[in-house]
Amino acid sequence: MHAARNLRLCTKDCVCLFICPTGATNTETGQIDFDKCLDGCRLCVDACPSGAIYLVSSTYPAPQPKHPSVLETLYSLVRSKAAQEDVAHSVKEGSDDAALRQICTVVETSSRIIAEDLWRESGYIIAQSEATRALLKAMISEHGTMEGFPRTEVEELLSRLS
Amino acid sequence: MDADVRQMTWTELAALCTNLEKACTKQLKEEEARAFASLASFYASKRKAQGDASLDDLLALIEADLSTGYRSANEAANYADDRGAKRALLWGEKATKLLKSLLARYAKQKEALTADTGVFVCEICGFVYVGQQPPEVCPICKVPSFKIHEVKKEAI
Ligand code: SF4
Ligand code: SF4
Numbered sequence: 001m002h003a004a005r006n007l008r009l010c011t012k013d014c015v016c017l018f019i020c021p022t023g024a025t026n027t028e029t030g031q032i033d034f035d036k037c038l039d040g041c042r043l044c045v046d047a048c049p050s051g052a053i054y055l056v057s058s059t060y061p062a063p064q065p066k067h068p069s070v071l072e073t074l075y076s077l078v079r080s081k082a083a084q085e086d087v088a089h090s091v092k093e094g095s096d097d098a099a100l101r102q103i104c105t106v107v108e109t110s111s112r113i114i115a116e117d118l119w120r121e122s123g124y125i126i127a128q129s130e131a132t133r134a135l136l137k138a139m140i141s142e143h144g145t146m147e148g149f150p151r152t153e154v155e156e157l158l159s160r161l162s
Numbered sequence: 163m164d165a166d167v168r169q170m171t172w173t174e175l176a177a178l179c180t181n182l183e184k185a186c187t188k189q190l191k192e193e194e195a196r197a198f199a200s201l202a203s204f205y206a207s208k209r210k211a212q213g214d215a216s217l218d219d220l221l222a223l224i225e226a227d228l229s230t231g232y233r234s235a236n237e238a239a240n241y242a243d244d245r246g247a248k249r250a251l252l253w254g255e256k257a258t259k260l261l262k263s264l265l266a267r268y269a270k271q272k273e274a275l276t277a278d279t280g281v282f283v284c285e286i287c288g289f290v291y292v293g294q295q296p297p298e299v300c301p302i303c304k305v306p307s308f309k310i311h312e313v314k315k316e317a318i
Contacts, residue, residue, distance in 0.1 A: 004190050008308075031190075034190070056189055056190055057189075064246065066242075066244065066247075067238065067241070067242035067244060069238040069241065069242065070235070070238045070239055070242050070244050070247050072238070073231075073234045073235035073237075073238045073239075074235055074247060074250075076231055076234070076235070077227060077231050077232070077235055077251075077254065078174055078177065079171070079174060080223055080226065080227050080231055081177070081227075081254075082171055082173035082174040082176075082177055083171070083173075083223055084220055084223050084224065084261075085173050085177075086171070086173050086209060086212070086215075087212070087215045087216075087219050087220045087223065088220060089209070089211060090211040090212040090213070090215035091215050091216065091217060091220070093211040094211065094213060094215070096318050097273070098273075098315045098316065098317070098318065099268075099272065099273035099275070099276055099277075099315065100268075100273075101315070101316065101318070102276055102281060102313060102314070102315045102316075103264065103265070103268050103275075103276070103281075105313050105316075106261075106264065106281050106283055106290055106313050107220065107261055107264075107265070109283045109288075109313060110257055110260075110261055110283050110288035110289075110290055111261070111288070112177055112180065113257075113283070113284075113285065113286070113287065113288035114253075114254040114257055114258065114287075114288045115173075115174070115177035115181075116177050116178075116180055116181035116184065117181075117250045117253065117254060117287070117288075118250055118254065119177060119178050119181045120181055120185075120250065121244075121246050121247045121249075121250040124178060124181060124182060124185075125185065126182075126185050126189075127182045127185055127186050127191075127194055127198070132182060135167065135178070138166075138167045138168075139167055139175075139201070142167050142168055143167075143204075146208075148204050148207060149204055150197070150200040150201060150204055153196075153197045153200050153201075154197060154200075154201060156193075156197065157193075157194055157197035157198070160193070160194060161194070
């Protein structure tokens with residue numbers, strides 16, 4: 001567990017700088033130095049007058065179980081949203097009309113956000129889960145030898161997540 | 163319940179990866195987020211543009227979601243009393259209706275639709291807004307307007 005700052009709320013001038021026993025709150029980036037932060041200390045979290053500091057956990061519970069018919073119907077929608085993004089992308093690639101391209105970008109962006117949210121509700125709400133590890137392993141075994149697959153990065157990611 | 167990557171399209175995989183990228187960013191896990199971003203761009207690079215695609219195809223897909231896709235998913239979510247799924251479906255269906263209306267308006271007005279005005283998308287729920295200034299709070303998911311971004315016309 002470590003403390004983190006919400007940079008939109010922090011006024012950059014006060015008590016966390018005085019109270020932190022390790023100097024972790026005083027950095028050139030404005031963010032807390034996570035490596036210097038003491039696990040479970042939370043002195044700055046309680047002291048901040050702006051409610052700008054929170055704790056980031058290092059362990060998470062397994063995602064909520066999902067009913068098979070929920071998974072199935074959400075996945076159909078993911079499929080459809082991804083197809084919409086693809087069509088919008090193709091129309092955009094085939095046109096040099098700036099207004100049409102703008103509309104296509106809006107559809108691509110919005111469809112992607114909707115698809116991501118559907119995935120989120122399909123058991124992929126966090127990366128530290130059995131489902132995500134199984135997914136990454138399947139990606140390596142199915143696509144790992146294809147040109148451009150970021151294999152080393154994915155293998156490192158898997159070891160960080162386990 | 164593991165998804166079968168063999169049956170998924172490149173864009174489905176890309177969206178799964180950008181979702182997990184965002185989840186890592188929220189936990190301030192930059193390296194993990196970067197790895198998911200690399201995977202997402204790999205999958206995005208695999209897809210090929212279809213030369214005969216049209217806005218009518220797009221509208222047909224959107225209409226199918228609104229007539230059947232969301233209905234079946236809502237029935238399943240209600241049956242399972244899955245409030246997380248109900249939330250995502252409520253937001254997604256509203257945003258999908260706005261996409262349908264955007265396409266219908268574009269079909270009538272063409273470039274006049276966005277000639278003197280901006281177009282904005284909410285990064286949380288996909289809410290779409292045509293106007294000068296986005297609302298202070300997203301009408302669908304209620305996030306503050308700093309999460310609602312303008313999509314500009316790009317020069318080619
Ligand atoms: S105490 Fe809170 S508001 Fe003050 S500098 Fe620290 S984080 Fe910012
Ligand atoms: S939790 Fe403690 S060690 Fe960590 S930044 Fe805050 S005051 Fe410093």
